[in-house]
Amino acid sequence: MALFQQMYSAPSIAVRVVRSRSISMAATSTARKTVSAVSTTPVRTPHIDSHVLLGMSELDLQQLATDLGQQKYRGKQLHQLIYKSKVKEIQDFNQLPLAFRNDLQEAGWKVGRSPLHQVVKAADGTIKVLIKLHDNRLIETVGIPVEDDKGTIRLTACVSSQVGCPLRCAFCATGKGGYLRNLQRHEIVEQVLAIEDLFKNRVSNVVFMGMGEPMLNLKAVLEAHRCLNKDIQIGQRMITISTVGVPNTIKKLASHKLQSTLAVSLHAPNQRLRETIVPSAKAYPLDALMKDCKDYFDETSRRVSFEYTLLAGVNDAVEHAVELAELLRAWGSGYHVNLIPFNPIEDTEFRRPYKKTILAFAAALESRKVTTSIRQTRGLDANAACGQLRNSFQKSPLVAEAGMPITEPDTVAAVG
Numbered sequence: 001m002a003l004f005q006q007m008y009s010a011p012s013i014a015v016r017v018v019r020s021r022s023i024s025m026a027a028t029s030t031a032r033k034t035v036s037a038v039s040t041t042p043v044r045t046p047h048i049d050s051h052v053l054l055g056m057s058e059l060d061l062q063q064l065a066t067d068l069g070q071q072k073y074r075g076k077q078l079h080q081l082i083y084k085s086k087v088k089e090i091q092d093f094n095q096l097p098l099a100f101r102n103d104l105q106e107a108g109w110k111v112g113r114s115p116l117h118q119v120v121k122a123a124d125g126t127i128k129v130l131i132k133l134h135d136n137r138l139i140e141t142v143g144i145p146v147e148d149d150k151g152t153i154r155l156t157a158c159v160s161s162q163v164g165c166p167l168r169c170a171f172c173a174t175g176k177g178g179y180l181r182n183l184q185r186h187e188i189v190e191q192v193l194a195i196e197d198l199f200k201n202r203v204s205n206v207v208f209m210g211m212g213e214p215m216l217n218l219k220a221v222l223e224a225h226r227c228l229n230k231d232i233q234i235g236q237r238m239i240t241i242s243t244v245g246v247p248n249t250i251k252k253l254a255s256h257k258l259q260s261t262l263a264v265s266l267h268a269p270n271q272r273l274r275e276t277i278v279p280s281a282k283a284y285p286l287d288a289l290m291k292d293c294k295d296y297f298d299e300t301s302r303r304v305s306f307e308y309t310l311l312a313g314v315n316d317a318v319e320h321a322v323e324l325a326e327l328l329r330a331w332g333s334g335y336h337v338n339l340i341p342f343n344p345i346e347d348t349e350f351r352r353p354y355k356k357t358i359l360a361f362a363a364a365l366e367s368r369k370v371t372t373s374i375r376q377t378r379g380l381d382a383n384a385a386c387g388q389l390r391n392s393f394q395k396s397p398l399v400a401e402a403g404m405p406i407t408e409p410d411t412v413a414a415v416g
């Protein structure tokens with residue numbers, strides 16, 4: 001759910017680039033596979049690395065310690081080293097006996113942290129990071145600092161759940177870039193730790209709105225959710241799982257009774273229009289999606305957030321707002337509509353609506369008692385929008401070209 005491509009734009013922001021040392025990427029032939037057809041079938045994660053410490057609970061780490069002939073409390077120390085001290089390599093676990101460190105390494109264990117490939121910082125403090133995974137794939141993560149009335153900084157991490165995305169929503173840079181694989185749980189968790197490292201601050205909120213459709217990787221998303229909540233101590237209510245809608249998955253999520261927010265990307269008030277914007281909607285009629293959302297609310301008592309990207313001349317007319325209000329009429333107070341003015345990307349025919357159109361749309365909803373907000377546009381420029389930063393490095397983003405040079409992203413043009 002690459003909603004952040006809509007969120008982060010700003011007029012004439014010059015971006016600062018911090019480079020990692022590693023500037024070449026090895027090509028692999030298997031990387032050249034692409035998913036050409038739209039599919040809503042959950043995809044299995046290939047080459048799961050079972051010897052990764054990150055993502056493990058304290059209990060699991062205690063078990064590992066005792067399996068390797070150590071006292072149980074060594075597991076607690078491992079937990080602190082990974083999640084509190086955020087040590088990235090086993091050889092740097094200085095509180096642990098050398099023999100234990102050696103045993104861990106000889107058994108093939110690793111922490112599971114990846115190098116940062118590039119960091120782009122916007123004038124308002126928003127930071128976008130490209131993380132280079134063990135198979136040379138690049139994923140994007142965004143850190144958004146927001147200062148509240150009392151001057152406290154709330155730090156949100158927008159995390160990816162897949163390398164690319166197979167759903168190919170019409171307006172999405174990530175969807176245009178193709179799809180390779182699901183992320184493993186530690187690859188989701190490490191994004192949050194990377195943001196904490198960069199900001200030298202704790203992440204308070206996590207939104208699964210980066211690259212990929214979280215519901216196509218629900219097992220790893222739920223495992224990462226557990227770790228973020230229990231091990232990194234981010235409240236469940238501070239975590240949002242976003243989806244464009246994948247059949248049979250919202251029910252599954254509801255059965256876990258998490259106290260997290262479900263954000264559903266509608267983008268249209270009727271099935272016919274929705275199918276033109278979200279091709280995967282063909283497999284999941286709007287009526288069925290709305291019923292599953294209602295069941296989620298009934299099951300969890302958590303308000304559902306409906307995301308609606310406003311595309312000029314496509315879905316932004318007052319009539320669309322009226323139809324949307326009608327769709328939500330039976331919902332009472334169990335929902336919220338979040339309007340997201342489109343942020344143009346390369347190679348797209350879509351445009352951002354004028355401000356007066358956006359305000360008229362919101363007013364039409366509010367006058368019909370629909371709780372509505374308009375998402376603030378801030379942070380990074382359009383060229384660094386979700387999916388685009390990565391695409392600028394990997395023109396075919398599923399392929400890591402050997403020796404491909406890194407180029408500086410351009411200074412940004414004004415948007416909107």
Ligand code: SF4
Pocket residue numbers: 001002003165166167168169172173174175176210211212213244
């Ligand atoms: S193509 Fe994938 S990442 Fe992009 S908006 Fe659709 S579901 Fe989200």
